[in-house]
Amino acid sequence: MNKKACVALLVVLLIAATTVAARRGPFGHRRGPGGPGGLGKLMFIADRLDLTDEQFLALRKQMKTTREEARPLMEQMHLLKKQIIESIDTETFEENKIREIIELKSKVMAELAILHLKKVHEFRKELTPEQLEKIRTMLKRRGPFCPHKEED
DSSP states (O other), X not given: OOHHHHHHHHHHHHHHHHTOOOSOOGGXXXXXXXXXXXXXXXXHHHHHHTOOHHHHHHHHHHHHHXXXXXXXXXXXXXXXXXXXXXXXTSSSOOHHHHHHHHHHHHHHHHHHHHHHHHHHHHHGXXXXXXXXXXXXXXXXXXXXXXXXXXXX
């Protein structure tokens, strides 16, 4: 797989992972996916790490700032997607134009992935050594949203 395809795949996986439904809300309250303020995206991990109230509030604040920082990139992604869809309904196939749009979309996706990974790295500072070890264990089992899978 080429580098752009790998980056695109990584971004798709990151986005898919962040849309997993919540199991528990702040301070242990149960609720449905997303819930108030869209906090469900990372609640699965927050539940698994047994975050303190202070850690949870720090995570919530960070998610809000990340969402604000990602908004212009997401708007750009939306416009690029719209351009790709519009290119389907043309009389001629303009490969160079479509290629430019897709390459730009790949760059925006890479920027989004970098933004999210940067924020995850920043939040690690809030975690205890035990919580960091839990993350390592989850990731060894194929990612934070597959805790039931065994290591290969």
